Amino acid sequence: MKSNLLTLTRVLLKNGINLGAGSKKRSSRLGFTAxxxxxxxxxxxxxxxxxxxxxxxxxxxxQDGLILTSGIGMSALVIFVFGIFYVINIxxxxxxxxxxxxxxxxxxxxxGAKFTVVTLYEYITSGMILWxxxxxxxxxxxxxxxxxxxxxxxxxxxxxIPLTAASIIIMVIMRFTNLFRNKDMFKMxxxxxxxxxxxxxxAAIQWVVARQTDLNQLxxxxxxxxxSLMTITSRMSPVSTWAAKSLVDSHTLAGVLNxxxxxxxxxxxxxxxxxxxxxxxxxxxxGLSQTSxxxxxxxxxxxxxxxxxxxxxxxxxxxxxxxxxxxxVYFLNCILVNFILPVLLLIPMLSRQQGIEGLQGALDGYLxxxxxxxxxxGIIFGALMFFGSLNGIxxxxxxxxxxxxFVNKYIPLSYxxxxxxxxxxxxxxxxxxxxxxxxxxxxxFKPPAHLVAMAIILGILAVxxxxxxxxxxxxxxxxxxxxxxxxxxxxxxNVLLNMVICILAAGAAxxxxxxxxxxxxxxxxxxxxxxxxxxxxxxxxxxxxxVKLIIQLED
Amino acid sequence: xxxxxxxxxxxxxxxxxxxxxxxxxxxxxxxxxxGPNGAGKTTTIKMITGILNPDEGSIKVNGFDITKRPxxxxxxxxxxxxxxNMFLRLKGIEYLNFMGxxxxxxxxxxxxxxQSLSKKFGMFKALNNKxxxxxxxxxxxxxxxGVLLHDPYVxxxxxxxxxxxxxxxxxxxxxxxxxxxDNKTVFFSTHVLEVAERLCDRVGxxxxxxxxFCGSLDEMRARMDKDQSLEKMFLELTEDEE
Numbered sequence: 001m002k003s004n005l006l007t008l009t010r011v012l013l014k015n016g017i018n019l020g021a022g023s024k025k026r027s028s029r030l031g032f033t034a035x036x037x038x039x040x041x042x043x044x045x046x047x048x049x050x051x052x053x054x055x056x057x058x059x060x061x062x063q064d065g066l067i068l069t070s071g072i073g074m075s076a077l078v079i080f081v082f083g084i085f086y087v088i089n090i091x092x093x094x095x096x097x098x099x100x101x102x103x104x105x106x107x108x109x110x111x112g113a114k115f116t117v118v119t120l121y122e123y124i125t126s127g128m129i130l131w132x133x134x135x136x137x138x139x140x141x142x143x144x145x146x147x148x149x150x151x152x153x154x155x156x157x158x159x160x161i162p163l164t165a166a167s168i169i170i171m172v173i174m175r176f177t178n179l180f181r182n183k184d185m186f187k188m189x190x191x192x193x194x195x196x197x198x199x200x201x202x203a204a205i206q207w208v209v210a211r212q213t214d215l216n217q218l219x220x221x222x223x224x225x226x227x228s229l230m231t232i233t234s235r236m237s238p239v240s241t242w243a244a245k246s247l248v249d250s251h252t253l254a255g256v257l258n259x260x261x262x263x264x265x266x267x268x269x270x271x272x273x274x275x276x277x278x279x280x281x282x283x284x285x286x287g288l289s290q291t292s293x294x295x296x297x298x299x300x301x302x303x304x305x306x307x308x309x310x311x312x313x314x315x316x317x318x319x320x321x322x323x324x325x326x327x328x329v330y331f332l333n334c335i336l337v338n339f340i341l342p343v344l345l346l347i348p349m350l351s352r353q354q355g356i357e358g359l360q361g362a363l364d365g366y367l368x369x370x371x372x373x374x375x376x377x378g379i380i381f382g383a384l385m386f387f388g389s390l391n392g393i394x395x396x397x398x399x400x401x402x403x404x405x406f407v408n409k410y411i412p413l414s415y416x417x418x419x420x421x422x423x424x425x426x427x428x429x430x431x432x433x434x435x436x437x438x439x440x441x442x443x444x445f446k447p448p449a450h451l452v453a454m455a456i457i458l459g460i461l462a463v464x465x466x467x468x469x470x471x472x473x474x475x476x477x478x479x480x481x482x483x484x485x486x487x488x489x490x491x492x493x494n495v496l497l498n499m500v501i502c503i504l505a506a507g508a509a510x511x512x513x514x515x516x517x518x519x520x521x522x523x524x525x526x527x528x529x530x531x532x533x534x535x536x537x538x539x540x541x542x543x544x545x546x547v548k549l550i551i552q553l554e555d
Numbered sequence: 556x557x558x559x560x561x562x563x564x565x566x567x568x569x570x571x572x573x574x575x576x577x578x579x580x581x582x583x584x585x586x587x588x589x590g591p592n593g594a595g596k597t598t599t600i601k602m603i604t605g606i607l608n609p610d611e612g613s614i615k616v617n618g619f620d621i622t623k624r625p626x627x628x629x630x631x632x633x634x635x636x637x638x639x640n641m642f643l644r645l646k647g648i649e650y651l652n653f654m655g656x657x658x659x660x661x662x663x664x665x666x667x668x669x670q671s672l673s674k675k676f677g678m679f680k681a682l683n684n685k686x687x688x689x690x691x692x693x694x695x696x697x698x699x700x701g702v703l704l705h706d707p708y709v710x711x712x713x714x715x716x717x718x719x720x721x722x723x724x725x726x727x728x729x730x731x732x733x734x735x736x737d738n739k740t741v742f743f744s745t746h747v748l749e750v751a752e753r754l755c756d757r758v759g760x761x762x763x764x765x766x767x768f769c770g771s772l773d774e775m776r777a778r779m780d781k782d783q784s785l786e787k788m789f790l791e792l793t794e795d796e797e
Contacts, residue, residue, distance in 0.1 A: 297683065298682050303648070307662055309661060316653075319645065323644050406601070406636065410629060410634050411657050412625075
């Protein structure tokens with residue numbers, strides 16, 4: 001049994017991570033990891049700074065252990081929330097499930113292996129929370145080497161209990177209800193929920209950090225006894241208290257005992273999980289379907305309505321849009337991102353009242369002075385360009401076809417018109433996102449009408465630019481060889497490349513309007529004419545070189 | 556009519572997937588394209604339909620060169636690929652209308668054909684469901700209906716019978732016969748030699764990219780000087796090559 005479990009774990013890991021297939025793949029993976037790490041550095045250093053300042057306060061009260069309790073409790077909570085999604089996706093909805101069911105394996109072996117895989121994934125998230133806390137605490141309290149050994153052990157075991165809890169909940173739901181029977185529906189809802197969770201977490205962090213400086217307030221919050229945030233967290237998972245105690249008393253016998261207690265409970269939890277997997281898994285996983293066939297039979301009138309003749313380009317663009325809206329991964333990464341990400345990125349700024357007031361004050365100052373510098377328009381244009389480049393609709397337009405690309409080659413629709421059919425959804429969706437963004441900004445900053453009109457006109461040019469560049473990039477180097485839609489969008493470097501080019505263009509626009517000290521109307525004219533020319537040139541490039549590249553494309 | 560003249564194609568290195576192929580499929584005939592796995596059948600079909608570009612030679616469909624006048628050539632044929640897993644997120648009816656729009660099928664004709672074809676293949680009740688919920692055979696059928704929707708002159712089908720239930724398979728074979736009897740062209744590849752034997756007016760046997768035989772079954776028997784089944788002759792022909 002043991003060897004089966006290990007073999008399976010190894011296979012699942014290799015499958016999931018896709019290691020070692022070609023150097024190109026590896027370099028793109030490295031690029032992604034690098035970007036991810038860079039994205040998280042501010043968050044981690046923020047956490048470390050926060051812990052460090054809070055430590056001083058708590059040490060005065062003789063309560064420094066609370067940091068560890070709440071840190072471990074917090075990471076357990078995060079692991080639990082992530083665990084719910086991981087468990088559904090990896091235990092039930094992953095592509096390999098169907099191929100595992102007919103092998104002579106016990107449910108506990110399949111799920112034991114999958115549990116290990118999920119645990120490894122969870123280390124990435126829990127590590128980002130736990131290690132800054134462990135290290136800062138260790139340095140501040142001057143802990144010995146034993147502390148770090150304990151810390152490492154606890155880090156390895158922390159996911160077990162929350163993941164067991166998440167698994168049991170999901171296994172029971174899958175066994176006895178029809179709640180998540182529809183894969184696409186679940187992925188869509190799950191993605192939206194995860195985004196909402198991320199949004200909430202982001203807002204919460206901003207809220208905490210904004211008040212971090214007020215140490216008195218913090219002290220009151222912590223000394224508030226029964227109802228304080230920290231005690232609640234530790235109450236929610238009593239086990240984290242044992243882990244924390246073993247760390248605080250790592251040099252005494254009590255430390256060893258607490259550690260053993262923690263290890264014992266974790267191991268017990270894992271065995272309970274295996275036992276329940278044996279009882280619940282197979283009956284829950286068998287009969288899952290991608291989508292349910294529940295459409296009613298077409299009536300004569302419906303047939304009449306849907307069979308109206310449309311122009312081929314319109315029909316092609318409509319097909320693209322339908323697939324974008326109905327495929328969960330595409331919807332979340334191409335459509336929803338388009339509308340949610342601007343809001344997500346604006347939160348830090350909007351959560352600080354003085355940020356808005358400062359900007360508004362500057363704008364009012366310019367308006368009163370009668371001369372708005374052109375740079376304001378450069379910045380607006382740059383921002384719209386940047387947000388327009390986030391959605392990845394055109395920069396994955398060819399990649400999304402995958403192994404079905406051949407269909408485009410035998411249908412009697414010229415490549416120029418196909419390219420147009422792929423460009424339209426990107427421009428329409430990007431344009432809609434741009435309008436939303438401009439509307440929010442208008443509501444917040446209340447700029448004069450002519451500035452809003454300029455923003456919209458230039459915004460259209462910016463969206464066109466990013467859509468054209470994205471499509472050119474994806475035609476030049478499409479990622480067609482994929483098995484799951486995830487790979488077409490999330491592991492596609494063209495999205496990143498498109499963003500980089502758009503950021504550069506945005507930077508150039510801001511730089512030129514700044515350095516030349518243009519007035520508002522001059523800047524408007526310059527950007528308008530400049531980007532009309534650039535967009536037209538890009539369009540012509542797409543229709544000549546782009547068409548040639550598609551003709552040469554062979555699977 | 557399909558004319559393949561001196562066509563070669565290699566993927567990597569010197570190994571030719573298709574080697575100097577010459578083949579004419581006439582109007583009014585059902586032509587079966589046979590060969591072992593990896594013989595070059597699908598590569599040939601992909602070149603006829605414009606999915607792959609030939610390295611050498613030319614291909615004409617009803618007189619239109621597929622590389623020089625691709626759009627006109629593509630309007631001449633309907634193509635059923637070997638893998639029907641496409642447009643899975645679209646509903647059956649949406650896929651059919653997409654094909655109708657691409658091939659400019661007028662509304663009234665389209666509506667009538669969708670109804671008659673989908674009823675014929677037992678698909679009408681499923682039209683409002685996503686293709687993803689279809690079984691393999693149903694996916695094959697919806698692709699087939701999409702192709703027949705625009706009533707193409709030349710039918711090109713890669714393993715069209717795979718996955719079809721007996722009734723649909725029977726209907727398709729009947730339709731193929733009728734299409735050829737209307738003096739139009741049917742070209743299909745298959746592994747099922749019994750089907751080829753009963754259905755085809757002529758067959759081509761390809762192995763390792765080369766055409767080993769092209770002609771009617773009687774011609775094959777005459778050439779091999781034996782009165783045998785197609786299966787026996789096929790095995791004998793392709794075995795020599797090993």
